[in-house]
Amino acid sequence: MNHRQLFLSHLAQTTDFPLLIEVEEAEGIYLFGAEDRKYIDLISGIGVSNVGHRHPKVLQAIQGQLDKYLHLMVYGEYVQSPQTLLAKALCDTLPDHLNNVYLVNSGSEAIEGAMKLAKRYTGRSELISCVNAYHGSSHGALSIGGNEIFKRAYRPLLPGISNIMYGAYSHLDRITEKTAAVFVETIQGEAGIRVACKEYFQALRKRCDETGTLLVLDEIQAGFGRTGKFWAFEHFEIVPDMVVCAKGMGGGMPIGAFIANQKVMAAFKNNPLLGHITTFGGHPVSAAASLATIQILQEEKLIDQVEEKANLFKKLLVHPKIKGIRNKGLMMAVEFESFEVLKPIIDRAIELGVITDWFLFCDDSMRIAPPLVITEEEIRIACKIILQAVEELS
Structure with a gap:
């Protein structure tokens, strides 16, 4: 049995539709999977990896x-x-x-x-x-x-x-x-x-x-x-x-x-x-x-950089399908019309190499909470991919 089959057979599941992203390594803001897959982690394991994955x-x-x-x-x-x-x-x-x-x-x-x-x-x-x-x-x-x-x-x-x-x-x-x-x-x-x-x-x-x-x-x-x-x-x-x-x-x-x-x-x-x-x-x-x-x-003065990085996300994530962005620093919610609109965008963004999520009690909004070590260039790349996913599904 491969790892995916073992995962489904022997690890307790909490939904019938887990993401099933296989991760072999992680570094900084990136997760690396099989077949040279590379993902930008914009949710930090749900707010965990504030200093990035495997900080030296x-x-x-x-x-x-x-x-x-x-x-x-x-x-x-x-x-x-x-x-x-x-x-x-x-x-x-x-x-x-x-x-x-x-x-x-x-x-x-x-x-x-x-x-x-x-x-x-x-x-x-x-x-x-x-x-x-x-x-x-x-x-x-x-x-x-x-x-x-x-x-x-x-x-x-x-x-x-x-x-x-x-x-x-x-x-x-x-x-x-x-x-x-x-x-x-x-x-x-x-x-x-x-x-x-x-x-x-x-x-x-x-x-x-x-x-x-x-x-x-x-x-x-x-x-x-x-x-x-x-x-x-x-x-x-x-x-x-x-x-x-x-x-x-x-x-x-x-x-x-x-x-x-x-x-x-x-x-x-x-x-x-x-x-x-x-x-x-x-x-x-x-x-x-x-x-x-x-x-x-x-x-590393990472906290001092949070507001500037958050403002860059807000500046770049502009599209008619985006209804607004709520945030306090890099704790962000990008609002769409509905879950039915948002979920395919999240799925497509993952296919394109950016991991986002929604919220338990607010399923019309995309969670963005990247590692605080994310750079300006990485923010631009991530936003470009999200907007590509939005545009493809418009």
């Missing part, structure tokens, strides 16, 4: 850690330098209030930990999230998701959860003294790149302060430079009580975190002891890769 400094960090040790002990027991150095580097990117890091393996796990911590610290049980929010697919993360299509088959989910509209001032009074936490994607991702205004976020912060509610910002897609700031909440001049990250954090390695004040995080220490446990969270190889990723973003 990430590989060097991984190799350096491989020569020392792999897994040693469940999280939080042994002093492991990759974890401690990463935690310090993360805190250095954040306001002083956010000074304590819990490392996990993924975004969903980070959300699960943040949910538990919010309940434990406040002594409250109600959680609020936004309509069309996506926070992950595990049971708790799905419970605070905001799209019923993805939830209804798995009910009953966790109780005590309600949704508000992202950006709606009139819904803020639903946050009360019974609310443990409000979970908000700083930039709504799977809803199709929706960006609330600064005044909304400041009103949200004020309402949480008034009610003693923790404000938890999900930066799983938006963090690590994607929007032109290290953290997307920096655009809105607020400070959350917790921030959740993953995806672009690991330079291609699996890792996530939820970050809070040390006083808040201390709620896991007693009643019960070991209030949150993970075996592989903060795996030393992933932690080393993540630390290298932070250093690359800072040293």
Whole structure:
């Protein structure tokens, strides 16, 4: 059996129509497949490869850690330098209030930990999230998701959860003294790149302060430079009580975190002891890769280039079939009339060598979230191919 047959026979499938792109190597913004196929990756593995595939400094960090040790002990027991150095580097990117890091393996796990911590610290049980929010697919993360299509088959989910509209001032009074936490994607991702205004976020912060509610910002897609700031909440001049990250954090390695004040995080220490446990969270190889990723973003000034690169995409992607482009930095949604119009364009672009995608809750818009290392010339080539696909299907 060839690899494709093994894939279909033995790997669990989540649709009847996987992309079936066979990848043999990856480098920078490119994926390389069989028969000399070459693809420009404009989605970064869904917001993961912010510093590109196999960045040399990430590989060097991984190799350096491989020569020392792999897994040693469940999280939080042994002093492991990759974890401690990463935690310090993360805190250095954040306001002083956010000074304590819990490392996990993924975004969903980070959300699960943040949910538990919010309940434990406040002594409250109600959680609020936004309509069309996506926070992950595990049971708790799905419970605070905001799209019923993805939830209804798995009910009953966790109780005590309600949704508000992202950006709606009139819904803020639903946050009360019974609310443990409000979970908000700083930039709504799977809803199709929706960006609330600064005044909304400041009103949200004020309402949480008034009610003693923790404000938890999900930066799983938006963090690590994607929007032109290290953290997307920096655009809105607020400070959350917790921030959740993953995806672009690991330079291609699996890792996530939820970050809070040390006083808040201390709620896991007693009643019960070991209030949150993970075996592989903060795996030393992933932690080393993540630390290298932070250093690359800072040293190569990739974040400073985001806005200019995003503007070039917007300048070039002009066509009567394109209804508009929503974005915050290189977190972009290119809107078409419908999924029926968009899907053949995505398929044709892949055939021509450019990988894009659509959004879970917004299937009329094309996802563009390239590695931040993409060059101006590569943007021009990618846009030319997308427009070719659009024109061929007009």
